[in-house]
Amino acid sequence: MSDSVTLKWGDKTFELPLIEGTEGEKAIDISKLRQTTGLVTMDPGFANTGSCQSAITFMDGEKGILRYRGYPIEQLAEHSTFREVAYLLIHGKLPTAKEITRFSVLLNDHSLVHEDMRTFFESFPRQSHPMGILSSMVNALKSFYPYLEGAEEEIESTVTRLISKVRTLAAMSYKISRGHLVVYPRPDLSYCENFLNMMFDSPVRPYEIDPDIVQALSVFLILHADHEQNCSTSAVRVVGSGRVNLYAAISAGIAALWGPLHGGANQKVIEMLTDIANGRMTVKEAVHRAKDKEDPFRLMGFGHRVYKTYDPRTRIMKKMYDKLLNKLRIKDPLLNIAAELEEIALKDPYFIDYHLYPNVDFYSGMVLRTIGIPTSMFTVMFAIGRLPGWIAQWKESMDDPNWRISRPRQVYTGSALRDYVPMEDRGGEHKTIPLRQSA
C-alpha cells in the first residue's frame, strides 16, 4: 500500500506522507501542508485531528479496546494497584519491587501539604465547588514548592509530590468544607487507604478500613488513569506547550475536566438519576427529552467521541459495583433506574443509530456513592485518577524533540478591511459621561 496520500487541487498535486502507529492506525502528516500548499485544514472539535504521536495509551473505539502502555485495562483492573498503574503510565514500564518501594516512600514523604495552604482553603466561600478549589490549590503549589524542576530526579520529585499532595488536598477540602478537623496522612497506609482515612476518619468515629472498599477505589482510579488525547489531557498538553510549569498545566487540566460534557458528567448522572427517583422525570421522559433536538437535555453518561461501542471501562465498573453492593449488603435505589435507562436506551433506534452507549461515568458515580464520597466530590475523584495520565502526557510532550507550541490556525470570517469611524460619525444618541466616572 502507498505510504503517502495525493492531494489534488486545481491542476496541482501534492504528496502527503502517511504515518502508521504500532497498532496499524494511519494518519496523514499535514505538518508541511500550509508551507507547500498555502492551505490549512478545518476540523471543529478536532474529531479527525491527531495532535501528537504518543506511546502511552491505545484505544480502539470501534472494538472497545483500552490499553495503558500495551497492557489491557481489564488485566490492570484485576491484578494491579493504582500506585503501580501510576508508575507504569509515567515511567513506561511496570516497576520492580525495588522501584515500587522507592515510589511508595516518595509518595509518603511528599504527602503533607504546607500548613499555610489551609488558610487558602478557609478563605474560599463555603459553597465553592471542590473542582474550582482543587484547580486553584494545584496552581498554588508552584508558589509553595518553587524550587524543583528541570533535572530528571527533580522532575520525579515534583511528579510524586503532585500525585501525593493532590490526594491530601482533596481530602482536606472535604474536611474543611464540613467544618471538621483535618486528618493527616499516615505512613503505614497505602495510597487508597490513606485517602479513605483522611476523608472519613474522625475523633468521635475512627474509620475502619475495609479492603473491599479500598479495592473498589483502586479500580475506580485505575479506570480513570489515562484516556489519550481527551479534552483535559489536550488542555494539559496545550497549556504545557508554552513551557509553563507542571502545576499550572495540571491546574488547566483540572479546570477542563470540570465540564459536564467531560469529567463533570459523573456528578450529572447521579443528579439525573436522582431527579427520576424523586419523580421529577420518568425514565421514558428522559429518553424522549434526550432525543428531542429542540431540548438541550442529553442522557448523561451516554455517548463518547471515540467509543462507538460499549466503553470497556463501563463493564469493569458495573461488575465491580455489583460485587461491592453484594459484599456490603447494600441496596441502591438508583441501580434499578440506571438499569432500566440503559435497557431502554440500548434498544432505542436513536441511540443505536448514533452509537450511543453508556460511558465510564454512567456507573462510576454509583460506585463513589457506595464508598461514601459526596456527589460534589465526584469529579475531584476523577481528577485524582487522571493525574498520572496527565503527568505522563506532559512528560512525553516535554521530551518530544518535535514538540512545538500549540497554536492552531483559523479561517477568518469577520469584516473585510475598513477604516476607523470617529464617534460623532457613528450615529445614535450622544451621551456625555460625567467627569467623575470617566477613566
Ligand code: ACO
Ligand atoms: N444524549 C443524547 N444525544 C446525544 C448524546 C447523549 N448523551 N450524546 C451525543 N448525542 C447526539 C448529539 O445530540 C448529536 O446529534 P446531532 O448530530 O443530531 O446534533 C450526536 O449525538 C453527536 O454528538 P456530539 O456532541 O457531536 O458528539 P461528540 O463526540 O462531540 O460528543 C460527548 C461526545 C460530549 C461525550 C456526548 O456524547 C455527550 O454530551 N454525552 C453526555 C455527557 C457525558 O456523558 N460525558 C462524559 C463523556 S466520557 C468522559 O469525558 C469521561
